[in-house]
Amino acid sequence: MTHLISRDEAIDVLVKQCGETEEDKGFRDPWFLADELERIAAFLSASYEERISVPEQDVDSIRKAAEALRNMYVSTKLMLVVTELAEAMEALRIHSVEGIDRSNLAEELADSHIRLFALADLLGFDDQGQEILKKMRTNSNRPHRHGKKL
Numbered sequence: 001m002t003h004l005i006s007r008d009e010a011i012d013v014l015v016k017q018c019g020e021t022e023e024d025k026g027f028r029d030p031w032f033l034a035d036e037l038e039r040i041a042a043f044l045s046a047s048y049e050e051r052i053s054v055p056e057q058d059v060d061s062i063r064k065a066a067e068a069l070r071n072m073y074v075s076t077k078l079m080l081v082v083t084e085l086a087e088a089m090e091a092l093r094i095h096s097v098e099g100i101d102r103s104n105l106a107e108e109l110a111d112s113h114i115r116l117f118a119l120a121d122l123l124g125f126d127d128q129g130q131e132i133l134k135k136m137r138t139n140s141n142r143p144h145r146h147g148k149k150l
Contacts, residue, residue, distance in 0.1 A: 008129025019121025037066035084112040
């Protein structure tokens with residue numbers, strides 16, 4: 001018996017698989033380092049009154065470092081999507097639409113999707129398929145070129 005899945009479920013499966021591959025290959029290590037910093041801060045905060053004399057400002061600094069690490073990590077992931085798209089653009093600049101290596105262009109676009117899907121998984125966007133379909137419906141109801149010239 002064949003189990004059919006909807007378009008949004010298929011996208012969600014891809015999101016999860018991209019995230020798992022990214023984690024398996026070690027590309028989420030900085031994110032997990034931030035988790036470790038949070039655990040250390042929680043331990044020090046809980047231990048503060050009981051047995052360890054650690055100034056609360058030091059605990060706050062650890063928490064801020066974890067947050068900064070996460071922010072830099074997500075920013076880097078977003079910029080890596082831009083680099084994949086820039087590689088596609090460079091191929092287009094060199095070869096034009098008619099002469100471009102379509103398999104190379106398809107690969108660069110796939111790389112950008114993979115990076116976006118892995119980031120969606122990392123951030124816990126379990127319903128990315130629904131979000132994409134919702135946005136597609138919104139876009140289909142907009143005026144021609146969304147009212148812009150270009």
